[in-house]
Amino acid sequence: MYGIYIHIPFCVRKCPYCDFYSVAVEDELRKRFLSALKNEILSFGPVDADTIYLGGGTPSLLKPQEISDILEILRSHNRLSDDIEISMECNPASVTKSELKEFRSAGINRLSIGCQSFQQDLLAHLGRLHSAEESKRTVYDAQESGFSNISVDIMLGIPYATVETTKKDAEVAASLGIQHVSAYLLKICEGTPFAAGVPGVPSDDEQADCYRAFCEVMDASSLYQYEISNFALPGFECKHNLKYWNCGEWQGFGPAAHMSNGEKRFSFPNDLSSFLASFESEIPSHPTSSFTIEGTVDAEEYIIMGLRKSSGISRADLRNKFNRSFSKEQEKFLLECQKHGLVDLDKDTVRLTREGFLLSNSILSEIME
Ligand code: SF4
Incomplete structure (x- = not known):
């Protein structure tokens, strides 16, 4: 949907x-x-x-x-x-x-x-x-x-x-x-x-x-x-x-709007004049030609967005949707975070605690490395 x-x-x-x-x-x-x-x-x-x-x-x-x-x-x-x-x-x-x-x-x-x-x-x-x-x-x-x-x-x-x-x-x-x-x-x-x-x-x-x-x-x-x-x-x-947080699908209209088809993300420039130039006079047959491709919806995005939620991310979803699981090094880092009360881990889920939310940028950049 x-x-x-x-x-x-x-x-x-x-x-x-x-x-x-x-x-x-x-x-x-x-x-x-x-x-x-x-x-x-x-x-x-x-x-x-x-x-x-x-x-x-x-x-x-x-x-x-x-x-x-x-x-x-x-x-x-x-x-x-x-x-x-x-x-x-x-x-x-x-x-x-x-x-x-x-x-x-x-x-x-x-x-x-x-x-x-x-x-x-x-x-x-x-x-x-x-x-x-x-x-x-x-x-x-x-x-x-x-x-x-x-x-x-x-x-x-x-x-x-x-x-x-x-x-x-x-x-x-x-x-x-x-x-x-x-x-x-x-x-x-x-x-x-x-x-x-x-x-x-x-x-x-x-x-x-x-x-x-x-x-x-x-x-x-x-x-x-x-x-x-x-x-x-x-x-x-x-x-x-x-x-957005579940990496779902959405259409985005208007200048500065983003959209995602679940595989790729697109955005329209932050510019009302170019928006009017693209759409005011006709219904274009290739509307995405005025959009920029922002990136791919991948495991990295799923982790970054999903860890914003208190419920965190599901390891099964990560595997099923992106054929990925955390590497040994990443698991070691997550266990270290758990010891410091920043992450809650179990066999199904990874989620940040409230203290983890406060350090989410550093935690995520470490995981992504
Ligand atoms: S300029 Fe003020 S009112 Fe307008 S979007 Fe930004 S925060 Fe909201």
């Missing part, structure tokens, strides 16, 4: 830490993008799909009718399962309650809200456009608009964040009656204003303490950790993102 990802490349204003591809939203550009997007969707063969994810950018900057039109094209062109998960990202204060009701009526059944923090000073340090009150207000508005599958994004390691502020954000998130929380550590990305220097960023050790503190608050709630950065009520794990 495929997933379908659509990248909506518009934001009100660029956040100073963000390296996701987006441009300032403008009426004319939005309309041209939507017509090119329709052609791109129609240029690919129909698939059986059970997830759709509208990410960005800020998809909620599109009008509810425009989202409804995109979903209609997807429905008429593909075979979508009856219980399909349809997620949309939105930002606090970028969407009204009446729009949320319309998005829900259009078919969006999972909302991912970019709250990042519930503390005003931290939001200001992060350069976000919304207030702490608006972070909560949007969650309540979504609940009152009929959404019963809501995820909130929290950022860890914000400038001037401490273990105490992190616990506070985790406690507010856990108290909102939502079904899912994503908590990513702030990454300073090249080419962003933050890369030129930002005061108050916690050290690596302080960030690790914030991560542990966040996880501990989640442990005491009903949201369990199912991935290095994701927590959910049982049954509310993000089906779409699990396709």
